[in-house]
Amino acid sequence: MFEYEDTRLPKAEQAYAFIKKQLLSGQWGFGEELSVVEFSNALGFSRRPVLDALKRLEIEQFVEIIPQTGVFVRHYSEEEILDHFRAVLALEGMAAYLAAERRTEEDMRALREANLAMQQVIEGKFEKSDYFSMNQRFHRNVLLAAKSKKLMSLLVPQWDLNDFFLIQLDFFNTDFRSTIEEHKHIIHAIEQQQSGHARQEMEEHFHRFIQVVERSLLRLTGKP
Secondary structure (H helix, E strand, C coil): CCCCCCCCCCHHHHHHHHHHHHHHCCCCCCCCEECHHHHHHHHCCCHHHHHHHHHHHHHCCCEEEECCCEEEECCCCHHHHHHHHHHHHHHHHHHHHHHHHHCCHHHHHHHHHHHHHHHHHHHCCCCHHHHHHHHHHHHHHHHHHHCCHHHHHHHHHHHHHHHHHHHHCCCCCCCCHHHHHHHHHHHHHHHCCCHHHHHHHHHHHHHHHHHHHHHHHHHHHCCC
C-alpha cells in the first residue's frame, strides 16, 4: 500500500498527488486506460477521493473521464502539443519582459542560483525528474521577478503540462548544455533591464526548444 508523505492532507489531495506524480513520470502513454480500483487499492482509500482527484486532473487536462466507459490519459495530437508550447512561449516572453522592468537584486541572485543548479543537474548524474524540477525553478524565478499575479495564474498551470508532454516524447535524447548558455543571455538582459531584449532572448530560447519538440514528434511518429 502506498503511504503518502503527509497524511494530514485530505485523501483527495493525497490521491491527486499520487496519480499526478505517476503521470509526470511517464507511467502511462496517451490514451491508456486508468483503473480507479487499482488506485483505491494502492492508496487504501475508497473510490470517492480517487474520483475527486481524477476530476481535478481532468480539469487540468491530464486525463479524460468518459461516462459509462472509463478514465483515460488524455490523448493529444501533434498540433495540440505544438500549439500548447507556442502559447507558453508568448507567456514566457512577457514574463521576461516584465522581469527586466521590475527585478530586484534578490531576484537576480535567485536566477543565477537556479541556473547554476540546473547546470549541475545537466553536467552530473542526469535524472529527468531533476531536470524538470530545476527548469521549473528557473522559469518560476523569472516569473517571480515579473511580479504579475495575472501571469502567475496563466503560466504556472502550464508547466506540469509541459513536462507531461515531454515525458511522452523522445525529448531527452538531446544535449542540454546549450540551455545553460541561453539562460545566461536571458539573465543578462533582465539584469540590464533591457525589457525588449529579455523578451526576445526568452522567445528565441523557447523557439529553439519547440524545434527540439518538433523533431521528437517526428521520431515518435516515424515521419520523414
